[in-house]
Amino acid sequence: MSKYFSDLIVEFLHQQGIDHVTFNPGASFRGVHDSLVHEDNAEIAPEIVMACHEEIAVAIAHGYHKASNRHMGVFVHANVGLLHASMAVFNAWCDRVPLFVLGGNGPVDAGKRRPWIDWIHTSQNIESVVKDYVKWCDQPIGQRATVESLYRAFKLMNTPMKAPVFVALDFDVQEQPVEDGVRLLPASATAATELPPLDAHAAGGLAARLRDARLPVLITDFSGQDPRTVAPLTALAETLGLAVIDRGNRLNFPSTHELNLSGADAGFLKDADLVLALEVQDLVGALGSFLDLDDQGRPAGGAHVVTIGANDLLTSKWAADYQQFVPVGQAVAADALGSITALREAAEAPGFATPAFTERRDERVKQISAAHTRARLTWAEQAEEAKGNEIINVAAAVDEIHRAVRDETWILANTGSLTIDGWVKKLWPLERPQSYLGLNGGGGLGYGLGASVGAALAHKDDGSIVIDLQSDGDFLYTPSALWTLSAYDVPLLTVVMNNRLYLNSTQHAQRVAGNRDRDIDRAHIATSFYDNPVDFVSLARSYNVHALPRVEAVRDIAPAVREAVAYIKAHGKPALVEILME
Structure with missing residues (x-):
């Protein structure tokens, strides 16, 4: 049973499966620090990974999540710690990595501040330091409000499009005894809101367009955030004979696969007539890597562009990481894995593959494979020569x-x-x-x-x-x-x-x-x-x-x-x- 509110915060971290926290120590979250090291909390407290700078602490949690899809909590000290951390938070924002960042602040009640240090390390709207490049932020005052903010932040950071969140923890509130009636919500309260996949009708229609296209190209960028997408995406590309351009913000598609033309000199791709862009952040850069574009970023040759992903669900009013606006033929907000699965089911359905399609696909695959092989041999020769x-x-x-x-x-x-x-x-x-x-x-x-x-x-x-x-x-x-x-x-x-x-x-x-x-x-x-x-x-x-x-x-x-x-x-x-x- 938690005695102090900071103990309840540690219980929350344990409840949500956070087994590590990282921070550069700071007095503004000293209550939580004490609860993390208190011997009575030893069985539930996450392991501490101390860093010597807040930018390092945030980066540690960033890399940890990319490697494991697990969360590491991050604590940052008051305004000065958050300012140090802000660059790394921005990196995670652009990288679409959900980070759970908790910052000390206060005490907001000026009557409880120590001379000098509590005044310069207390901020009104402390979250304004990062508010334009986190998905959600809050500065709750009071225990009940803080509990609600923790659950809301955890839920929102994992809801597509995923991104960092920030919650400020008032210095005084952390150190208060737990008030009567203040308790954690069920663990399931943080369950992320899910995007639906393409429905069967939409998937069938798009699969048919890919089948009937002369030269369909698949671009992927962030789909590999969910490692479960790699195998079905590879199978989908093989079934339909798609040329693949992997923009490489994650491992989305095997680099050695014969359909992968990323970085290859494949001039024939300029004749693409259908492009499927899956979780692509910089669409104009991706299209321009193999197509001639008009001054609006559209394929000059008239290729039809379809986008699937959640990019349009997360934009900053401050940072232009959303990239140039590109008019597309169809934009769908949908779950990547579910949509890949739906497209694959449609493409592998009995009767889908006509003789004309099979012949066209096989010839296209030969051309793609030859370009892939040439490119990798050339690169190997260049490295050997170097x-x-x-x-x-x-x-x-x-x-x-x-x-x-x-x-x-x-x-x-x-x-x-x-x-x-x-x-x-x-x-x-x-x-x-x-x-x-x-x-x-x-x-x-x-x-x-x-x-x-x-x-x-x-x-x-x-x-x-x-x-x-x-x-x-x-x-x-x-x-x-x-x-x-x-x-x-x-x-x-x-x-x-x-x-x-x-x-x-x-x-x-x-x-x-x-x-x-x-x-x-x-x-x-x-x-x-x-x-x-x-x-x-x-x-x-x-x-x-x-x-x-x-x-x-x-x-x-x-x-x-x-x-x-x-x-x-x-x-x-x-x-x-x-x-x-x-």
């Missing part, structure tokens, strides 16, 4: 890292940058659901190491090798994540891809200088670390993380990575490999 460079190239490094781990059950938690990510998708066999977790969502640096810690925590006891391909610039935003990595013996393989510069910023500087006919050799100024390089090996060792000597030759990459993997498997602790590269 291994002859004097300075280590990204493609060569990515290929050698995979060569070292290919016999392991690996989980790729983070790929660090668009350049690294692009080569991973070209060279690694991304086939198992949730073996590739995608990028950071919001393009905000400071995500990689924290999110990888969370992913590795989710897989801590299953023997998987969780890998962080960590860009150096992103690393320097949150290096103290190494403390959490070491303190909790998180078995993560961190491979620092160190080019000693912010590559994207350097490229922009070169572009501007070139456009203005100026010296592009000065583009590294204030975009690089050349004049004061960071020793990531020594940095890791200072946090008691096992780090191998820095790798400076391609031939040494695979042996170093294998040695790091062997250390992780033998000791159950993290290891770091730094690769110096161009």
